[in-house]
Amino acid sequence: xxSVSAVRTACLAMLLACAAFLFTGQVSAADTSLPPAHxxxxxxxxxxxxxxxxxxxxxxxxxxLTVTSIPHWHTYWKNPGDVGLxxxxxxxxxxxxxxGEIQWPLPSRLPTPPLMxxxxxxxxxxxxxxxxxATLQGPLVLRASVRWLVCAEQCIPETAELALSLPVGPAQxxxxxxxxxSVQGALPLPVRDxxxxxxxxxxxxxxxxxxxxxxxxxxxxxxxxxxxxxxxxAAEQPYQHDGSxxxxxxxxxxxxxxxxxxxxxxxxxxxxxxxxxxRQGWLIAVPVGVVSSVQVPVDNGAPVAYGDSGAxxxxxxxxxxxLALLFAFLGGLLLNLMPCVLPVLSLxxxxxxxxxxxxxxxxxxxxxxxxxxVLISFWTLxxxxxxxxxxxxxxxxxxQLQSPVFVAxxxxxxxxxxxxxxxxxxxxxxVQGQAxxxxxxxxxxxxQALGAFASGVLTTLVATPCTAPFLGAGxxxxxxxxxxxxxxxxxxxGLGVGLPVSLLxxxxxxxxxxxxxxxxxxxxxQIFAFPxxxxxxxxxxxxxxxxxADAMAILLxxxxxITLAAWLYGRAQRAAVRGKGGRVSGAxxxxxxxxxxxxxxxxxxxxxxxxxxxxxxNGAAGTAGEAGQGWAPYSDARLAALRAQGxxxxxxxTAAWCLSCQVNKRTSLRAxxxxxxxxxxxxxxxxxxxxxxxxxITAALGRLQRNAVPVYAVYPKGGGAPVLLxxxxxPGIVIDALERAAHS
Numbered sequence: 001x002x003s004v005s006a007v008r009t010a011c012l013a014m015l016l017a018c019a020a021f022l023f024t025g026q027v028s029a030a031d032t033s034l035p036p037a038h039x040x041x042x043x044x045x046x047x048x049x050x051x052x053x054x055x056x057x058x059x060x061x062x063x064x065l066t067v068t069s070i071p072h073w074h075t076y077w078k079n080p081g082d083v084g085l086x087x088x089x090x091x092x093x094x095x096x097x098x099x100g101e102i103q104w105p106l107p108s109r110l111p112t113p114p115l116m117x118x119x120x121x122x123x124x125x126x127x128x129x130x131x132x133x134a135t136l137q138g139p140l141v142l143r144a145s146v147r148w149l150v151c152a153e154q155c156i157p158e159t160a161e162l163a164l165s166l167p168v169g170p171a172q173x174x175x176x177x178x179x180x181x182s183v184q185g186a187l188p189l190p191v192r193d194x195x196x197x198x199x200x201x202x203x204x205x206x207x208x209x210x211x212x213x214x215x216x217x218x219x220x221x222x223x224x225x226x227x228x229x230x231x232x233x234a235a236e237q238p239y240q241h242d243g244s245x246x247x248x249x250x251x252x253x254x255x256x257x258x259x260x261x262x263x264x265x266x267x268x269x270x271x272x273x274x275x276x277x278x279r280q281g282w283l284i285a286v287p288v289g290v291v292s293s294v295q296v297p298v299d300n301g302a303p304v305a306y307g308d309s310g311a312x313x314x315x316x317x318x319x320x321x322x323l324a325l326l327f328a329f330l331g332g333l334l335l336n337l338m339p340c341v342l343p344v345l346s347l348x349x350x351x352x353x354x355x356x357x358x359x360x361x362x363x364x365x366x367x368x369x370x371x372x373x374v375l376i377s378f379w380t381l382x383x384x385x386x387x388x389x390x391x392x393x394x395x396x397x398x399x400q401l402q403s404p405v406f407v408a409x410x411x412x413x414x415x416x417x418x419x420x421x422x423x424x425x426x427x428x429x430x431v432q433g434q435a436x437x438x439x440x441x442x443x444x445x446x447x448q449a450l451g452a453f454a455s456g457v458l459t460t461l462v463a464t465p466c467t468a469p470f471l472g473a474g475x476x477x478x479x480x481x482x483x484x485x486x487x488x489x490x491x492x493x494g495l496g497v498g499l500p501v502s503l504l505x506x507x508x509x510x511x512x513x514x515x516x517x518x519x520x521x522x523x524x525x526q527i528f529a530f531p532x533x534x535x536x537x538x539x540x541x542x543x544x545x546x547x548x549a550d551a552m553a554i555l556l557x558x559x560x561x562i563t564l565a566a567w568l569y570g571r572a573q574r575a576a577v578r579g580k581g582g583r584v585s586g587a588x589x590x591x592x593x594x595x596x597x598x599x600x601x602x603x604x605x606x607x608x609x610x611x612x613x614x615x616x617x618n619g620a621a622g623t624a625g626e627a628g629q630g631w632a633p634y635s636d637a638r639l640a641a642l643r644a645q646g647x648x649x650x651x652x653x654t655a656a657w658c659l660s661c662q663v664n665k666r667t668s669l670r671a672x673x674x675x676x677x678x679x680x681x682x683x684x685x686x687x688x689x690x691x692x693x694x695x696x697i698t699a700a701l702g703r704l705q706r707n708a709v710p711v712y713a714v715y716p717k718g719g720g721a722p723v724l725l726x727x728x729x730x731p732g733i734v735i736d737a738l739e740r741a742a743h744s
Contacts, residue, residue, distance in 0.1 A: 035143065039160035043150045044069045046160040048142070049176040056171035057136035060129055063099075063164070064180050065089060065146060068123040073152045075120050077107035079226055081233035082115035085149040085157075087126060092143035096133035103127040103187050106271050106281040107224055109233075109645065116234035117151075118224055125183040138168030188269055188281030198266050198286045200252065204294035205231065205266070207248045207286075217246035218280070219719055220273025220644040225266065229253055236637030238296050239644065249296040251637075264288060273644040296637070304721045321485055325492040332496020366452040367505025373456020374498035375491065381460070382490035402693045404546045407657065408555050411539035413458075414532055415562045421529035423522070424563075425570035456498060538659065545656035545691050558595075565592035634688035636696060642684045643715055648741035649684045651722075653701060653711035656691040660727060661710040668729035677735050681742040716741040 037048045044067055051062040067087060069075055076084035091099045105125055110117040132140070142164045149157050196209035211217055222237055235251035248270075266288050271281045419425060536559065544552035568588045632638065634651060642649045652669060654661040668674060678685060688697045690709050701707050704724065712725035714737045725737055 034141065034165060035161040035163040037162055037164055039162060041158045041160065043073050043156055044075070044148065044158060046146055046148075046162060048144055048162040048164055049180065050142075050164055050166060050174055051177040051180040052166065052171055053174040054169045054172040055132060055136070055138075055140050055166050057132060057168060058134040059171055060131050061140075061166075062180050062184065063128050063130055063142065063144075064176070064183060065126045065128070065144065065162070066123055067126065067146070067148055069121060069150050071122075073121070073150050074110050074117070075124055075148050075150055077118040077120070077224065078102070078104050079118055079224065079228045081110075081117040081119075081228075083112070084117050084119060084151065084155070087124070087146065087148040089126070089128065090145040090147075091128075092145070093130070094136070094140065096135065097140070097142075098131045100129040100131075103129070103184070105183070105186065106188060106269070106279060109222065111234070112151075114234060118233065127180070127183055127187070136168055138166070140164075140166045140168055142166070188271075188283050191270075191282045191284055194282075196284060196286050198288040199291045199294060200288055201291055201294045203252055204296060205250045205252055205288070206294045206296075207250070207266075207270075207284075209246055211244040211246075214244050217241040217244055218272040218274070221246060221248050222271050222273065222644060223248060223250045223268055224271060225268035227267070230266075236635070236641035237644075238637045238640045247295070249294060273646065304723050321488070324485075324489050328489045328492040329496040332493040332498075333500065335497050336500055363505050363508050367502040369452040370456045370505065371495075371498040371502040373453040374460050375456075375494040377457045377460035378490045378494035378497075379487065382487050402546075402655075402657075402691070404543055404551065407539055407543050407546065408558070411536050411543070411555060412558060412562060414535045414539065415559045416566065418529050418532040418536060419563060419566040421525050421532055423526060423570075424566045426573055459497060460494070539657075542657040542691070558598075561592045561595045565590070568592060631685045631687040634686040634697060634700070636700065639686060639715070642686075643719065646717055647682060647684045648717040648738065649686060649715040650678070650738065650741075651686045651688055651713045651715070653688040653690060653697065653704075653706075653709050653713070655689065655709050658690075658709045664710055664712075664729040668731050668734050671731045671734075674731050674734050674738075677738055681738055683738055683742065714738065714741045717743070 039046050047064075047066045047068075049064050049066070051064075052059075055061055065087075067075055076086050078086045080086055087102075089099075089102065093099060103126070105120070107118045107120060110119050110121070130142070144162045146160045146162060147157065148159075149155055191209075193212035194209050195212075196207060199206050199208075205223075207223065209217075219241070221239055223231065225231055230253060232251045232253050237251075238249045240247045264287060265285065267285045268283075269281050270284055272279055274280070540552055540555055540559075543555055565588075631652065634653075639649060639651065652661075652665070654665065656662075677683075688694075688700060690697050690701075698707070701709075701711060704711060704713055704722065706724075710727055712729065712734075713722040714725065715722045723737060723741065725733060
């Protein structure tokens with residue numbers, strides 16, 4: 001039999017075994033009840049790590065929460081911008097353990113047009129510092145309840161319950177310590193020794209600063225304010241820097257936070273626009289002064305010619321005047337081949353053919369007068385440009401066609417010339433059966449000479465909507481030069497335009513291969529009426545682009561009256577030839593003509609109407625277009641924002657009245673191969689429409705050392721100076737320039 005003591009011993013052993021089992025089971029249950037350190041959701045994953053594997057009492061601990069969204073989805077910064085919610089961590093910690101604020105990594109601008117968010121794509125490391133008491137006993141159990149919003153085209157709230165259990169003892173680094181140290185090293189730091197000031201007016205907040213020790217300012221900066229509602233997140237932030245000095249302008253929110261603290265101080269983050277490891281951020285806290293007006297910076301990069309042949313404004317360098325004169329002369333010569341000028345030159349060529357049998361002295365004199373008409377017109381344009389610029393106006397080459405009244409009157413003139421070429425009427429009663437050219441409207445009193453001069457003037461007026469190759473650099477040279485140099489450049493340009501026709505007048509023997517004047521000239525003259533008519537159509541379309549369909553309708557009614565007047569005048573001429581009078585028809589023609597001119601000038605009443613194609617001056621509306629999705633209106637701020645995003649940008653400086661622009665647009669810029677390549681390369685496309693006067697576009701052209709259109713500027717992806725393409729494009733030129741810009 002077992003003794004009582006043996007039984008007692010056995011019972012005690014069983015009790016101890018049961019207690020050990022129960023304790024072990026409780027510990028195991030406690031361990032298995034802890035949430036994991038890694039959780040994967042439908043659109044993201046969350047990981048909790050620490051820089052120590054063993055925690056020493058009283059020693060701080062770095063804990064890293066990494067939220068990684070799936071491709072094309074994103075999470076948000078502490079100020080999410082227009083939409084979104086920041087990631088939140090709710091800690092459950094042992095007594096005496098305290099968690100600091102989240103140390104946020106550098107955010108990015110995440111556009112979801114027309115909104116802008118601030119946040120992260122991919123892995124987002126959120127670092128928190130924990131302090132532990134000296135009386136800490138282990139194990140140290142850290143629980144984190146995490147909430148985040150993950151978005152793409154839709155937004156989904158997600159959660160994760162995470163935990164870490166760390167033993168307490170002599171501190172030991174974890175396997176993740178080096179990665180956590182690199183995360184901490186990439187965090188933004190407070191600016192030190194920077195001289196930074198902040199001012200705001202009703203619309204803008206401007207930050208201006210200088211880095212110490214002559215350090216170069218970042219190539220691009222963006223402001224991310226800590227406080228939601230202070231700025232307009234989607235608006236561009238124009239930036240300018242020069243050496244160690246920078247200036248950043250940030251549009252304010254329509255109804256910015258206006259309490260005392262928000263108005264008097266700015267806390268936020270400045271982030272460089274660089275991509276990859278070189279991206280940096282600086283914490284700022286500066287007082288904000290209130291001023292009446294804030295200066296907005298603009299980009300002042302010097303352009304480079306296509307093909308890396310040097311600055312586009314090379315004419316302004318050594319030997320600049322000589323190069324400018326050469327470019328202007330060559331450009332003037334090529335203007336004679338542009339679609340703007342060819343219809344008008346047919347007037348003078350017809351005159352020379354019809355005058356083949358006249359004395360050479362008269363032909364030479366008419367050539368001189370034609371050239372004088374061209375030169376005096378160019379000098380007049382130069383004087384107007386210089387006078388307007390001296391008065392502070394922003395004008396450029398072709399500025400007269402930005403006037404709807406001028407466009408309407410020019411369309412009226414060309415309608416009359418079209419009807420004259422078609423034989424509806426003759427310019428005078430003594431020219432029946434002749435060529436009908438402008439100069440031969442004359443009598444013996446010398447109106448032929450006046451006609452030759454007028455042909456030169458008209459040639460100049462219709463030449464200015466075009467910019468031929470070489471002409472852009474020549475005209476652009478005049479921007480920063482003295483008045484006499486500008487006049488010389490315009491003179492060279494005029495010589496280039498006028499000399500070819502004048503040389504035909506000086507050497508009429510060059511026309512000997514042309515058949516003698518006869519019936520064929522009447523047929524050819526009528527054929528030339530159709531290019532003239534196309535010019536009328538073009539000018540009517542220009543007016544419609546400027547002022548809308550109502551103004552164009554008024555012009556077309558006026559042109560109908562012109563046609564009626566020409567028909568009546570032609571009847572009066574034929575009646576006079578037959579000796580039957582024709583005074584009634586002549587009087588009615590005069591009335592119809594007066595009505596047409598009156599209607600043409602009435603388009604001035606639409607002068608205050610907004611252009612159908614004009615963009616908002618501040619560039620706040622709209623988003624940067626991509627090929628196949630439309631071209632966004634140009635603004636300095638929009639261009640600066642796109643460049644800061646690291647995107648290649650193509651800017652088309654154009655105008656409805658620029659025929660070269662329209663030809664390039666249809667043959668090259670909108671070609672399917674070019675459009676597809678723009679989309680593949682992620683090229684942002686901006687259209688600077690100069691159809692109506694726009695000081696911002698004029699200033700942008702000036703910075704590119706141009707004051708004429710077309711101008712095609714390609715801004716490289718990696719920053720740097722814009723590249724200017726030739727005035728005459730091909731799809732190959734455009735695609736080659738885009739490839740270079742996207743891989744720079």
